[in-house]
Amino acid sequence: MGILDHLGPRDPGRSAGSTAGPAASSVGSAISTVAVGTDPTAVTVARDGRRTYVANSGSDTVSVIAISVGHAVGTPIPVGSNPRGVAVTPDGLRAYVANVDAGTVSVIDTATGQVTGAPIPVGTNPAGVAVTPEGRRVYVANAGSGTVSVIDTGTGQVVGSPIAVGTNPRAVAVTPDGLRAYITNGGSASVSVIDTGTGQVVGSPIPLGTNPRAVAVTPDGLRAYITDPEADSVSVIDTATGQVTGAAIPVGTNPAGVAVTPDGRRVYVANAGSGTVSVIDTATNQVTGTPVPVGVIPVAVAVTRDGRRAYVANAGSGTVSVIDTATNQVTGTPVPVGAAPAGVAVAPDGGRAYVTSGGANVVSVIDEIDLNELTATVPVGQGPQGVAVTPDSRRVYVTNLNSNSVSVIDTRTDHVTATITGVTSPVGVVVAPDGRHAYVTNNLPGAVSVIDTRTNQVTATIPVGQSPNGLALTPDGHHAYVANRGADTISVIDTGTNRVTATIPVGTFPGTVAVTPDGRRAYVPNDGSGTVSVIDTRTDQVAVTILIAPLAEGSGGSIATDVAVAPDGRRAYVTEFALGTVSVIDTTTKEVIATVPVGNLPHAVAVTPDSRHAYVTIRGADTISVIDTSVFQ
Known part of the structure; x- marks a missing residue:
């Protein structure tokens, strides 16, 4: 006053x-x-x-x-059964959550912190989810049916027929220009590439490792980084040639989640088996520094738009660790969220992080803006x-x-x-x-x-x-x-x-x-x-x-x-x-x-x-x- x-x-x-x-x-x-x-x-x-x-x-x-404020805000948001993947629209107004056991995608209105509309039916066991750069489409990897569903964000409905990919697709990432979607097929040890304009798979799947899981594309769209939990490594795909480039990069045990910083200079890898995060220098494709200790069983990671924070979902401890990317140290104490957090996404404005909790069937919202x-x-x-x-x-x-x-x-x-x-x-x-x-x-x-x-x-x-x-x-x-x-x-x-x-x-x-x-x-x-x-x-x-x-x-x-x-x-x-x-x-x-x-x-x-x-x-x-x-x- x-x-x-x-x-x-x-x-x-x-x-x-x-x-x-x-x-x-x-x-x-x-x-x-x-x-x-x-x-x-x-x-x-x-x-x-x-x-x-x-x-x-x-x-x-x-x-x-x-x-x-550095803590979860409000009451966790109930969604479907066993939520895993989560992605926020470019305007920050909606968050899309893949519910593995329910075979649906829930849509959260970020202004109200409530689910809006009925859950959207997709394929069997949807696990990964990604929003296109212009915000008009959502791509959902259905692990149980070996397909990708495409949702029109304007109508909240699936458009076209499911796109057949490999076996047990787990994650999806869309290139910055919105022209391609990369899908990891854990059961067939490959990566499928979808032309988003035609809705068709481009060429043959790219062979990769033994069990590819998470995928992230660099801001320039030239490379895709994929974790391989069984090989304890990260592989790099040259998106121009559609081939794996160089040798696999050794990281921690059972690498699960991966995220690239907005400037494309660093890749953060959540190592579920070793409770750490490895940081890869994209100029050399080598791990830089020592692994960052986080919580128990870190499975997902997301980086803020300004590149200053990385959020790590720790499935075993029900927390989220926040890493200061300037020092690569965890800042503050882990933020308690719901049981078994599985996915994390940061709003475009960097103000909030959304965390799926597979053990509680909720999404927790963390407010963490620069102090x-x-x-x-x-x-x-x-x-x-x-x-x-x-x-x-x-x-x-x-x-x-x-x-x-x-x-x-x-x-x-x-x-x-x-x-x-x-x-x-x-x-x-x-x-x-x-x-x-x-x-x-x-x-x-x-x-x-x-x-x-x-x-x-x-x-x-x-x-x-x-x-x-x-x-x-x-x-x-x-x-x-x-x-x-x-x-x-x-x-x-x-x-x-x-x-x-x-x-x-x-x-x-x-x-x-x-x-x-x-x-x-x-x-x-x-x-x-x-x-x-x-x-x-x-x-x-x-x-x-x-x-x-x-x-x-x-x-x-x-x-x-x-x-x-x-x-x-x-x-x-x-x-x-x-x-x-x-x-x-x-x-x-x-x-x-x-x-x-x-x-x-x-x-x-x-x-x-x-x-x-x-x-x-x-x-x-x-x-x-x-x-x-x-x-x-």
Whole structure:
């Protein structure tokens, strides 16, 4: 949410109810600092936890920061029986999963994390799956029927007759130009090549090893790398001649999965029998360095589009290991997924990995974006203040104080798609839990505007107190609490009627407000009093006033500036502009339990959905400080 520039000192006010002084506090520290635009004034985290948005008042931009959460997100997605292969479409909107025992392919909508439509019947025991570069066709290797089925992604139906290949086809890979598909035939020790234009096998199968399994084609389409578990090696096919080139490359025991980096310089091989990953230098076709230890029985591997991470599915330990390809070391701890993970694919945007679990009949989704990396800077209006993300994480609403407008950003493109007028000196903004309305404080007229997010038009204007600044909605969306900085009050709006139902006196210069996840309390930092008022939302009365810090001489107030309550409801985080710190409040005891130095002039604060990190805008340094909140649990 946004906080207008401080208005200067006044005599400290005192709220009703009891007053709690600061307890002996521990001191934490910021774990990361991210450079953003000039004078960052507001920060919010998308509900999916993948991005943080920062409004930069001095540069009229919004910075987008990618967050690494490093764990499986959501509930594993139920699919068919014994899922193995998985592939994601180039636009990242669909994931196709081959269900071996069910003889079907499930289609996952990656936006909702749910299977869409009925499973698509294919051949017997489908194991491998690949999507063409343009995303129009999916090729499925049917191990039990010795065929390849082709699915039209537009209709979700198999097109044409199954294509006969060799015995026990296990894997399929499509060349980057989409003209050829390579299929490994484990039972006939060969590789079949399909012309995707005619849907016919080209020439005779290519003899290869004793039991070819996985296949990956280089980005230039000139070579295909195939694992041979029984020979503990990887063979290379020259796609121009259709012949195996050079000697087989020795790797670890029982090599199963294989993936090529986007630059074509490295090949990663999952060695199921030795619990390692071998790295092949494609310039020499030799293993480089020592094998990378991963989990038990690694069977599949996929590399992110930027080439910086390799994901390894460990069937024996039910985990996924993440390798930093720059160091070829496993980063962090293995990510738990479903039982017997068999296949893994990374979304084109690199934000998520999809892992099939043959023992649990589910697909797990892993979110792993580069830690706190600035990914975009979006120009908006003049003097952006408040920022809020819609519940579906698809749009961001930004209030522009100096241009009397609200910018709407499409998070998929990171571009402004609409500019809303009809507001005056807008500061704070929140979006309703159902995503249908956005509420904006108008500082000078003392009102709240209601925006219909479907039309992006102002539909109502509600008078409140003087100089309204920040605001927050209850979790059910039925009430809005508005901090009237110039009146030392909180207005309570019934969002069903768009009328004020209560006015609550608080401390001096209340700037923002945050409601607890259970909706029972509202926390209000009083900038001029150095306190936080805690409102009981059932009575709309101040229940307790927490003393954050005594006002220092010459501080000009600005002690308690912004507040955010963690999604788990256990902690509240309060920025202290003049002190360069963040206070941590235990919401059960209503006591300050820690004080964290973060930088010069901390302003706004937001907490990630998993409650593990707090993001703080540092106006004196044009940066964001990241706090590891686990030390306060």
